[in-house]
Amino acid sequence: MNVAPTAGTQKITLTYRDAVKAAIREALQRDERVFLMGEDVGRYGGCYAVSKGLLDEFGPDRIRDTPLSESGFVGAGIGAALGGMRPIVEVMTVNFSMLCLDQILNSAATIRHMSGGQFSIPLVIRMATGAGRQLAAQHSHSLEGWYAHIPGIRVLTPATLEDARGMLATALADPDPVLIFENVLLYHMTGEIAADAGPVDIDRAAIRRAGRDISLITYGGSLWKTLKAAEELAGLGIEAEIVDLRTLRPLDDATIMQSVRKTRRAVIVDEGWKTGSLSAEIAARIVEQCFWSLDAPIGRVCTAEVPIPYPKHLEDAALPQPPAIVAAARAAVWR
Amino acid sequence: MNVAPTAGTQKITLTYRDAVKAAIREALQRDERVFLMGEDVGRYGGCYAVSKGLLDEFGPDRIRDTPLSESGFVGAGIGAALGGMRPIVEVMTVNFSMLCLDQILNSAATIRHMSGGQFSIPLVIRMATGAGRQLAAQHSHSLEGWYAHIPGIRVLTPATLEDARGMLATALADPDPVLIFENVLLYHMTGEIAADAGPVDIDRAAIRRAGRDISLITYGGSLWKTLKAAEELAGLGIEAEIVDLRTLRPLDDATIMQSVRKTRRAVIVDEGWKTGSLSAEIAARIVEQCFWSLDAPIGRVCTAEVPIPYPKHLEDAALPQPPAIVAAARAAVWR
Amino acid sequence: MTAREDKPHLTRPHVLHLLREMLRIRRFEERSAELYQQEKIRGFLHLYIGEEAVAVGVMQALGADDAIVATYREHGQALARGVSMNGVMAEMYGKQEGSSRGRGGSMHIFDAKTRFYGGNAIVGGGLPIAVGLALADKMQRRPRVTACFFGEGAAAEGEFHESMNLAALWRLPVLFVCENNLYAMGTALAISESETDIHLKAQSYRVASEAVDGMDVVAVEAAARRAVAAIHAGAGPFFLECRTYRFRAHSMFDAQLYRSKAEIEAWKQRCPIARLTAWAKASSLIHDDDIAAIEREIAAEVQASVDFSEAGTWEPVAELCRDVTTPREVR
Amino acid sequence: MTAREDKPHLTRPHVLHLLREMLRIRRFEERSAELYQQEKIRGFLHLYIGEEAVAVGVMQALGADDAIVATYREHGQALARGVSMNGVMAEMYGKQEGSSRGRGGSMHIFDAKTRFYGGNAIVGGGLPIAVGLALADKMQRRPRVTACFFGEGAAAEGEFHESMNLAALWRLPVLFVCENNLYAMGTALAISESETDIHLKAQSYRVASEAVDGMDVVAVEAAARRAVAAIHAGAGPFFLECRTYRFRAHSMFDAQLYRSKAEIEAWKQRCPIARLTAWAKASSLIHDDDIAAIEREIAAEVQASVDFSEAGTWEPVAELCRDVTTPREVR
C-alpha cells in the first residue's frame, strides 16, 4: 500500500476528528468483523466526539459502550481478535492505558511469539494522547514512546488529515496489533484532503518540508509546532527539513538517515518527558548510523521533567514550543 | 551519605539475597514505621527467598502477605506512606508491575506535585527484574528503563553486594518514592563485604574498573557480563573503563561524561530491548554533552527485539553477552 | 460538627449548618461555571450540583483526625470538609495562592490541614490509597476513619475489587462512599454493571453495606454516623451507597446526548437543598430570613474567593520544576 | 467425548476414558518432574498432580469447536483437551517440534487445532481474553463456549472482577472454571480473600455458580455439563468452583513452608485417580488388568513423547527474531 494520490482529485474540507470518524465508519461498512469498543464511544458520542452518530448508524453491538474496565475490555479485544473479529478498541486516553498495559505488553504483543506463530492478533487500539489543554498531571501524558519499546506491536501517530483518514484501514489490514495515537490538540484541526482519500502506508516516515540546513525530526502534535518553527527559521535563512516519523514502531531509519546525511544536523522534537523519550532512540540511531556525517551535536526539544502543571503559563513552559525548536536549530547550525 | 568505607574493616561472606535480607531486617529493627508487604513475602518466604525467616522475627503485621492485587497493595503502600508509615512494597517481579504502573505513574510520582508540595510519599518499591532463567516471554522483562522516564521517583539498580546491602536504608530515608530493581541472576551471587557495611549514596554512578581506551556504561545484572568482557578486552590490550550507573533516575551525568571525555569512546550495555531502552538516553546525553570529545560512534549492546524465547540457546542469543560487548568495544576502538 | 455521635440531632443550629454547607457548594459551583465560561477556570470542571447532600451528610460523621480521599468531582467534599473556599477557588484559577499552589486545578484539591488527600482523576485510583491510609492508622493504633468517595462507574474497575477485598481482609477503617449518580460520563448504570444494585457488591467481600437516599442530607448523615460507629466498633470497612443525581453535564464538554431533559427535571424536583429547606420551614425550625441571611453570607464568601483569586499571583516560570521531588537541602 | 449431553453416562468405556485421561496427566507430569531434575526441562514447571479431575471432568463437557484459555499450570488441560503429548513434551524441551515451536515452554502451551489459547503466566491475564473469545462467538452467532481455567488466587485480581462483569453484562458464553486448590503459591485462601467461599463472588455479578468436589471427576463432569447446558441455553456465563488440591510444590522452587505434611497426606487420601479406580472396581465396571493395560499404554505414550523430544531439533539461532510480527511477504 502507498499514499493515495491526491493531486488533481476533488477536495473536501474536514477536521481531523471527521477524518478519524470517516475512517471508522468506512471500516465498519466494509467489514462486518469490525466493531468499535470503548468507554463512552456510543451514547456519549465519544470523549472527543469522534464516534458521534455511529451508534445510530451501526447499533450497540458494533458501537459498544464498555464499563470502566480498561484491562477487561482491552483483553476482550485481544480475545475477540483471536476469535476472528477485527476490533477497534478505544482507550479513551493514553493516561488510562497503564491499566491495560499488561494486556498489551504480555498478551497482545507476545501471543504470536509464545504460540510459535500459530495465532496472531489483528487488533487496533486507538488512544488520544498529549498535553496542552490544562488537564494537569494525570491527564496530560505523552507515552507513545513507551509503546514503541514493545516488540510485537506497531505504533502509529497520525499527524495529518490524510493519515488520520488513511492509517486506520491499513492498521486493520495488519495481522498484528496496531496502536494509533491521536493527539488531542489535532481533533479540531481543519483542512482539505482528497474526497477519495484512502488507506495510506504505515511503514514510511514522511518529509513534510524539504530543506538543506538541518533535519527536524518529530511526530504527532509536535509536527505543527515544528512546521511553525521552520517558517521562522526560513526567515533567518535556515532551511529546515522536517521528518514526520508517522510510525514510531518500527522506525523508518532509511528516511531519517537520508535526511540527516543530507543536512548533517538534527534536532528531535518530542512531547514526551526528555529523559527516556523516543527522542533518545532517534538520537542514538543517528549516532549509530550517521556519526561521520554529523557536523554538530543532535539537539532534543522535549517536555520538562515535571508532571504537567495546570496553569497555562506553566504548562506552556513545560512543553516543546516553536521558540525552543528555533533556538535548538540555531544552536545546531551556529547561527 | 557516601559509600561506607570498607578497607581494613572485618569482612563477611554472603549472597546478594542475604545482603538484601540484612538490609530489610535492619530497617525493620531500626524504625517501627517500616513494614514489608507483597505477595508471598511471609509464609512462603519470598519468591526468591529474600524475606525467608522475617515473618517469624517480625510477625504478620510487618511482614504482610498480600493477595494477588498488585494495583491494590501498591496503592495501599502509597496511602500508608501518606499515613506516616515507611512501607517497603515488594512487587514480586517487574513482569507484574504493569498492573500497578498506574498507581506508580499517576499517584506515587505525581501527588507531591499535584498537592503543591503538601504531601510526599516515602515509599520504597522493590522488584526482581531481568531474564536468563528460561522463564519465557512474560517473565523475563527488563523494564527499569521505563520507570527511569517518570519524574517524581528515583530508580535504583544495585549490582553489587554493597549496594544490595546499602541502598535500601538510603531509599527509606528519601522522602519520595524510590524503586529498587534487583536482577534475578544476582540473588545467588556470593562475595565478601565489610561486616559493618551500611547505607550507601544513591546519587552517584561508580567506576567499577578504570581504563583509558573506552567507557563501557551499564547497570544491574549486565555489570558482571561487562566486567567479563573487559577482562577479555584487556587481553587484547584494550583497557576499558566500566561505569555502573547504580541510579537510573536521576542519572549521574557528571560521572558518565567525565569517563567519556577521558576515553573518547563509549559502548552502553543494557538488558532492555534495544529500541527505546535506557541505553538510548545515555547515548543521547553523551552526544549532547560530549559530542566534540567522541572519536567513534557510540555502541549499544542490548536485547534483541523479540519476546524472550524459552530455549536456552535462543534466550542467550537474545540477551547481551560478553562476546557482543567485546565486539562492540573493538569496533569502537577499531581493533 | 461532632464526629462521635451516632444520630444527627436536628436542632436549629445543625439544620442551619447543613443547609449552609449545601448552599456553599451550590453557589460556589454556580459561580465556577460562570467563571469557566469567562475562561478564568480552564481544563476539566466537574460540577457536583445536585449531589451536595452526599458530601455534606458524610462529613458530619467525620472527625478532625479522619481522612478524605475523593475524585476529580471533589469541590463539594473539599468545601464540606473545611478546605478554605479561597484556596479551592484560587486553585481553579491556577494561582499560587491555591490549595495546591495552582499546580493541580479543579481535579486535584489537596489540603494537609484537613487531611484531604485529593482530588484523584484516575477513576478508581483513590481507593487503594484510602486502603493504605487506613492501614497506616490501624498499624499505628489510631482510632481514625478514612472516607473514600467514588462514583458508581468506578465500581467496574479492578481497583474497586482489589481495594474492597484488602480493606475487608485486613479489617481496615475505611468508609467507602459510592456516589451513585446513575451515569459514568454518558454510560448509564445498566450499561456498565450486570448487578445494578451496587451496594450488594459489598457482600461478596463480607463488607457491611447500606444504600441511602443521597438526595436527603439527613438520611445520609444518619447512615454515615451509623457506618462510622460500626467502623469504630472494629467491624472493618463499611460500604455506603448514596443514590443521587448530577444535575449538570459530566464536564463542561458534555452535550448530554445520553439522558433526557425530562429525567433531569424529575430529579431536580428532588433537589436536596430545596428538600431540606421545605422540611425545616414546615417544621418551623428555620425561616425565610434565615435563608436570606445565609445566602447573603455565602454570596459574600464566594465573591471574596473570586476577589482573592483575581488578586492571586502566577507562580514564576522559573519555578516550573519545583515539587517534583524533595530538594536535597531541605531533607 | 460428546459435548451436548447434560449427564455423564458412566458406561465402562467412559469410565475407562476418564481414568485413562487422568492417568495420562499424572504419569506425564511425574516424568516431567524427573526430566526437570535431569535439566531436560528448565524454567518454571508447575505440576497439576492431584488436580487432574478438574481438567478431565470439564473437558468432557466441551465440544471440538469450544475454546480453552488456561494458565501456566496447564499441562493437564492441554492433554485432556487433546493437544498431542509429543507436542507438549517437546515444548517443555524447547525443541522446535514443540506445540509452540519451543518458544513458550511449560507455561505457554498453545494449539490452534484444539482451540487451546494458552498458557498465560500472568495471573488473571487469561480471563479478559476468554471474555473476548466468547464475545467473538456471540457476535458471529456461533454456539460455542469458551472455558477459562484459573486459580482461586486469581480471584483477587482486578481482572477477575472486570471479566466477570463484562461476561455477565454482555451475557457471553464463558465457563469460568476456578481451580480452588486452597493456595496461591504459599498464600492460603483465608489470607488472600475476605470471602473464602469463592463461588459466592459470582453472585455480585448475577452470574450463576456452583461449587463442586474437584477430587471427583464424575462430579466435575456432571457439573460442567450442567454449566455448559445453561450457557447454551443462553443464560450467559457460568462460574464453576472446583475444590481441589495440589499434591506437589507450587513450582520446582517451592520449599512448601506454608503447609504441613499432614495436610498434604490427608488430601492425597482423596486422590481423584485412586477414588475413581476404587469406585469403578467396586462396581466392577473395570478390573485390575484394565488398569494394567492402561498403565502400559500410557507408559508407552509418555516414553514416546520423551523419545520424540530427545530426537527433536533446536531452532537455529538465525531464526531468533521470527514470529514477533507477521512477515510482510506472507500477508
Ligand SMILES: Cc1ncc(C[n+]2csc(CCOP(=O)(O)OP(=O)(O)O)c2C)c(N)n1
Ligand atoms: C481510569 C479512567 N478511565 C476513564 C476516565 C475518564 N472518565 C473520567 S470521569 C469518568 C466517569 C466516571 O463515572 P463515575 O465513577 O460514576 O463518577 P461520576 O463522574 O459520575 O461522579 C470517566 C470515564 C478516567 N478519568 N480514568
Ligand SMILES: Cc1ncc(C[n+]2csc(CCOP(=O)(O)OP(=O)(O)O)c2C)c(N)n1
Ligand atoms: C499478576 C501476577 N502476579 C504474580 C505472579 C506470580 N505467581 C505465579 S502463580 C502465583 C499463584 C497463583 O495462585 P492461583 O491463582 O491460586 O493458581 P495456582 O498456582 O494455585 O494454580 C503467583 C503469585 C504472576 N504470575 N502474575
Ligand SMILES: [Mg+2]
Ligand atoms: Mg457516576
Ligand SMILES: [Mg+2]
Ligand atoms: Mg491456587
